[in-house]
Amino acid sequence: MLVLSIISCRDPFEPEIIRQDLAILVVEGYVEVDGESFISLSRTSPVRDTASVVFESGARVFLIPESGTSFWDFEESEDQAGFYTLEGSFDPNQKYFLNVWLSNGEMYQSELLTPIITPDIEELGWLRDEVGVEIFVSTNGNEDARYFLWTYNEDWIFNAGISSFLIFENGGVRERREEERVDRCWSSTFMPRIVLQNSARFDGNRILERELVRIPNLSEKLQRRYSIEVVQRAIDQDAFDFWEILRKNSDDIGGIFSPLPSLISGNINNVDEKKDENVIGFISMGRSSRKRIYIDQADVAPWRVEIPEYEFCNLSMDTIPPELASSRFRTGVEIPARILFDGPFFLGYRGASRECVDCTLRGSNVKPEFWED
């Protein structure tokens, strides 16, 4: 057994890939027939480039119906460059083109978009088992809606390693107000994974309990309360293939029996066919359906939590008398956590490191707008 455990291993690999910036246009988004649509425009960057994503701002993005001359312009979001939104209502029986005119004069158009009305999410449920909690979705596809794509966002409350209701301010220690709390925060993930399923493989196009997320034991996500919002979209086969390639290129590469990576493109092309320019992105259109659920710690109890960042959190051993509080807490490296009394006599404070006390280092102490307690 010893022999086998040393057989394989993983090492860093840094090929001398040409550090050439291809800057391929990337178009992402979904056009809602009813509600808010978004399109984002960005460029690819060289591999291992740590700089933030280059967004393409100042473009004109608009939707035109297959027949007719009318058009609807997207508006670029003010606080996020390269992010374009459109609020509107469109006839789902029509077909549309999405057009993108960049500020550099290049013009792009999508292939014809056929809106697909997504069936409702029948059930968004979860299951506690020995390895954790599995969250699954069930739905019923139909002739028009066979291929499903799910994205989800998760939000949850977690506690700091050491909870403190004290704050050092202006040379003194006082109790925190509600909005200053750092003992519990919200953390979140945004579309961490794409889940795809072809319902045609199942009886009556019925997708039952498709696993979306698995929360392993000891995860902080279920320390207090957890929420997941799932967006379900029915897409056509070409879109499904695009997402499947995207998923395979990300998830499946590098294994022993992994497929070779595929070249990815999409349904957006340069209007000038001679340019033979590759554009990444597949825009779909239709009506998506959403659902949100909450899971409380009590629902899954007992649920032990281990947060690696808080593993070595301890209160300082010494008691800090009030006259030393200023010198100890002024830098913010240490934060007062407890008040010590000996009977009625106030002795001083015990502190802890900021990393252990301040949960805002790992999340936000502002309750998300949608959050229901």
Added chain:
Amino acid sequence: MKLKAVFVFFFSILCLFPALAQDHSKKFSGLFPGISFQRFARQIEAQSDYEFYFLEKDVSEIQVNISAAENTLPQLLVTIFEGKDLKFSIDGSNRVFISKNSALEVKLAEDFFNKRDREIKGDSLGAQSDIDRAFSRNKLYVIGSQGSQTEATLSGRITGIDTGNPVFGAVVFERVNYTRAITNEAGEFSIHLPVGRHTLFIQNLGGFVEQRQLSLLGDGILDIAIEENIISLDEFTISSEKMSNIARPEMGVQSLNIQSMRKLPAVLGEVDVIRSILTLPGVQTVGEASVGFNVRGGAADQNLILMNHSTIYNPSHLFGLFSAFNPDMVESVELYKAGMPVKFGGRLSSVLDVEAKYGNPDKVQVTGGIGLMTSRLTVEGPIGENTTFALGGRTTYSDWILDILEENTDFNDARASFYDLNFNVSHKFNDKNTLKLNVYNSSDNFRFDRDTTFTYENRNFNLGWTHYFNEKLEAELVLGRDQYNFGIQGRDNPSNAYDFGYEILQDFAKVNFQYEYDDQHQLNFGLHSIRYRLQPGQIGPVGEPSLVIPESVNTEQALETAFYIGDNFEVNDHLSLNYGMRYVIYNYLGPNTIREYRDGVPIAPPNLEREREFSAGSIINTYHGPEFRISARYILDNISSIKAGYNTGRQFIHLVTNNAAIAPTDVWKLSDPNIRPQWGDQISIGYYRNLKIDKYEFSVETYHRTLRNLIDFRSGATLILNNAVEQDILRTEGRAYGAEVLLKKNTGKLNGWISYTYSRSLLRTAAEETAEKINNGGWYPSNFDQPHNAVLVGNYEWSKRISTSINANYSTGRPITLPVAQFNYGGNERVYFSDRNAYRIPDYFRVDLSVNLEGNHKSKKLAHSSWSVGVYNLLGRRNPYSVYFTPVNGVLEGFQLSIFAQPIPFITYNFRI
């Protein structure tokens, strides 16, 4: 004295010329009182420059009891041998030869230089069994009467020296032109030679090489008695290979017997057929844990892997860690890289013909081995007089294994197990009819997690009947069935629990005739027919709650029939031609539904013209055409030859995979109206030379191959459970070229070989393919294009019992498609890939070392045992198997995955009872 007797063996007739001037004037005096002849000889040798040569047993009874006074040695010897049947002769170098019955001729016949006047009356020199071998080997036999003929036929009978029985199957040959003959059941042979001097060698299987010096003047008879004792099998093997390198008419053929495979350091202590052939020039692999191998730039599915006529679709266990051939059951392996014999067909790149054992005819023998991961046991032997059998099995110890293939904690629940079984029987009804049965079964079962189990299995059996019509014509009829299946059992969740199954079934019939038309023509002709039945995938629900809809891809059926004829034509002493043709007819059979697409546009759903239903047994379409196999050998001189060849092939069954390595779950697909059969040709030329009296063997071969109708896949192709797989296929053409250099040392304590291969393998989307052009329709390297490959195999025998082997292997890294840009999509960092196979993984280099320890060679012992101890990947080099990119803390980091990344020690115990 024994040594000196041996020396006589090598004594050549040419040394006898000085015998013409003899002088025995040296006088001896003294008393020799009742001493042994040996002692007498020593004393004479001490006093003079005479040297004695004799066999100890001949003189053991002689007592020397004489008093000498100024006597010459001949006088003394005459006295000593008086009344005995011993004779002596003395040559010009004062060498004294003692022999029984008749004296060794140390002089040339008086009329040696005056042969023309000579009349030889008797043309037969009777059986030589009564003459000491030492003389027979070196004596010049003058045969036949002088005539005007330039060539003569020598015939005779070979018998055992002790038994007097005829020796069947002995090879009679000379080493200048390698003319040879084989004795029949009566021990009779007939060989056609130019008149003049020859050294004729007689090789009995497993025996000494016996030799006779001939002066062939005309047709004649020479009967020869040889020893039948088994001396050494190795000796036979090497000399036969020595001959074959230069004289063999085919080219691109590599043979390995199990003895030489045993000398290679084996991973995990197991002698491995596939790993062994990977040390040969022109054979490469994409990685260590891969099932297939690539020959001369061909894909892994282009190798026909046969074991005693059975086609083995998956020749490996545990994703390629072990090959599926039990080493104790293997006799030898031949790999045809070019110039495939005409009786083989159906694959473009190579034929790997594994010959398995039918059992030891003398006694029941048990062999086995115990290693770290596997154990094996083989029983073989005779049942009655005419039947032999061999039964072998191999298995892993337990179901555990391998959270190692990928460093991933999800694989804690990984399990793997396998076994294989061979059962071969040969029964000889009479001298003319032999029946052979081959049964093979191998099975694998593995899972990476608790939910999904993979299985695969080879099942083969066939029955062969060999019939000898007469001395010239022999036929073999083989009927059999080959089966390969794999399955996936998904138990992830009761609502989608499923079983997936896939199966290939092929029934075949072969009739092969071998006809020795005359001395110059050896014909080989026959018929080979395969009936394919493929169940290319079906999925079904398991259990009540499962909602999986049973689905299956249409079964496929086809009939492949080939007629062939080939001739090995010895044009003259120098030139030999091997040419043949194979005509293949392939019928794709119903029932099936065939999609017809419009011409000239991509094969895609919008271009579907119509679907046609075909009933069972109806012929949907037919492909047919000839295949040519031509090769020629021209012997330049005793030690070198050139060869050239051209061959073409067709392949009707394709592996549908878009992995770099073959995965056990890849499906095979038959050619149909939309997927044409693959076609390939190869032209090759080579130069062969033996150096230092056959000590070294050197060869260079170059080749160029063209391949058409290969298969590549569109981006995002779905290959499993796809009824219309043609819509995901890109018609591709290929070319491969390269050169192979091999220098081999066959004999001596240090032996082995060093080989270098330059090989390119390129693909291009076919011009007529409109759906998608990979890399804009330009040439791109195939997944197994590894231009440089060098192998060193060295074996040093410290003694008969201890040997050390080293195996070093270098090759260029295989091509990969690398990410060249990153972007954000769907909330995650994504990668954009370069042109197909634009980059390479780092080069591969590995050194293995092993020590083989044989037990002692005492014949009376319960079991012969041996140990094999060694280290695989001695340098611990982390050879990357694959490379991938994944975001770590928001930065896309590259990783290389290595298998066997550290020195892996192994130990195996082998035994034979």
